[in-house]
Amino acid sequence: MSLPVFVDVQAAAERLRGHANRTPVLRSATADARAGASLFFKCENFQRTGAFKFRGAFNAIARLSPTQQRAGVVTFSSGNHAQAIALAARELGVTATIVMPSDAPAAKLAATRDYGGEIVAYDRFTEDREALTRRIARERGATLIPPYDHTDVIAGQGTAALELFEEVGALDALFVCLGGGGLLAGCALAARQMAPDCAVYGVEPEAGDDGRQSLRAGRIVTIAVPRTIADGAMTTHLGELTFPVIRERVRDVLTVADRELVQAMRFFAERMKMVVEPTGCLAAAGAFAAAPGWRGRRVGIVVSGGNVDLAAYAGWIGSG
Numbered sequence: 013m014s015l016p017v018f019v020d021v022q023a024a025a026e027r028l029r030g031h032a033n034r035t036p037v038l039r040s041a042t043a044d045a046r047a048g049a050s051l052f053f054k055c056e057n058f059q060r061t062g063a064f065k066f067r068g069a070f071n072a073i074a075r076l077s078p079t080q081q082r083a084g085v086v087t088f089s090s091g092n093h094a095q096a097i098a099l100a101a102r103e104l105g106v107t108a109t110i111v112m113p114s115d116a117p118a119a120k121l122a123a124t125r126d127y128g129g130e131i132v133a134y135d136r137f138t139e140d141r142e143a144l145t146r147r148i149a150r151e152r153g154a155t156l157i158p159p160y161d162h163t164d165v166i167a168g169q170g171t172a173a174l175e176l177f178e179e180v181g182a183l184d185a186l187f188v189c190l191g192g193g194g195l196l197a198g199c200a201l202a203a204r205q206m207a208p209d210c211a212v213y214g215v216e217p218e219a220g221d222d223g224r225q226s227l228r229a230g231r232i233v234t235i236a237v238p239r240t241i242a243d244g245a246m247t248t249h250l251g252e253l254t255f256p257v258i259r260e261r262v263r264d265v266l267t268v269a270d271r272e273l274v275q276a277m278r279f280f281a282e283r284m285k286m287v288v289e290p291t292g293c294l295a296a297a298g299a300f301a302a303a304p305g306w307r308g309r310r311v312g313i314v315v316s317g318g319n320v321d322l323a324a325y326a327g328w329i330g331s332g
C-alpha cells in the first residue's frame with residue numbers, strides 16, 4: 013500500500029460529499045480568554061456515528077472495486093471504527109462483518125448492529141481476534157479495513173482538517189488526538205498543503221506515549237496496552253503508513269494526563285454544551301496546556317468524538 017498524499021485527501025473529500033457531515037467549527041470566548049489565543053474547535057463529535065472515523069471508513073469502502081464490494085468488508089474493533097464501518101458499508105450497499113469481543117459494552121454491540129453490521133463475537137481471553145478476522149476475510153473473500161493503517165482511511169480522516177482550513181483559513185497551530193495515527197497523519201497532509209506554516213501537534217495519553225517515543229527514536233516503538241480513560245487511544249504502536257507521514261510532517265507529540273481529559277470534558281459540557289468522549293478531549297487538553305506558547309495566535313483543535321458510556325460520563329462530569 014502506498015503512502016497517502018494530499019491529492020488523496022482531496023479525492024476523499026469529493027467522495028464524502030453528501031455522505032459525511034460537514035461538521036461545525038465552534039468558538040468559545042471563555043476558551044479564548046483562558047488560552048489567550050483564538051481557538052477553533054472542529055467538532056467531529058457531530059460527525060455521523062459520533063466520531064471522525066466515518067470519514068475514513070466511507071472513503072475506504074467507496075474506493076473498493078465492484079467485485080470487492082460484493083464480497084463485503086470485515087474489521088476488528090470494539091470502538092468507533094466498528095460503527096463507522098457498519099454505517100458506511102450499509103450506505104454503499106456492502107455487507108460488513110465486525111469482529112467484537114463478546115464482553116463489549118451492550119450499547120456498542122447494539123449500535124453496531126443497528127447500523128447494519130454483522131457481529132462475530134470472540135472471547136478476548138482465549139481467541140486471537142486478528143487471526144479470526146483474517147480467517148473470515150479468507151473464507152468470504154471480504155476485504156479487511158483496519159482502523160488506521162490504511163491509505164484510504166488516512167486520506168478520509170484528513171478531510172476533517174481540510175474542511176477546517178477551508179472554513180477558517182490558515183492557522184498557526186493545529187492540535188490533533190493520536191491513537192494509531194490515522195487522523196493525525198491525514199490532518200498533517202491537509203495542513204501541509206492548506207497552511208504550510210502551521211505547526212501540527214499530536215496529543216496522546218500520558219500512559220500511552222508510544223507516539224512520542226517513536227518520534228524520539230525515529231522508529232515505531234511498541235508499548236504495553238496503556239491504562240487510560242481515553243479508550244480510543246489505547247493503541248500500542250503507530251502504523252507502517254501513519255508513522256512516516258507523522259515523522260515527516262508533525263512538529264511534536266505531546267501527552268496529557270487523564271485528569272486533564274476530565275477537566276476538558278467538564279469544560280466542553282459546561283461551557284460549550286457538548287458531550288465529548290475522553291479520547292475526543294486529547295487535542296483540547298494538549299492545546300490548553302501548550303497555550304502559553306501560542307498567545308495571540310490562531311489555533312485549531314480537532315474534537316474527535318462524542319461516544320461515551322453515560323454512566324461513566326456522569327461520574328467524570330460530577331467528579332468536580
Ligand SMILES: *Cc1c(COP(=O)(O)O)cnc(C)c1O
Nearest residue numbers: 092191192193194195244316317
Ligand atoms: C479512533 C479515535 C481516535 C484515534 O484515532 P487514530 O486515527 O487511531 O489516531 C481519537 N479519538 C476518537 C474519538 C477515536 O474514535
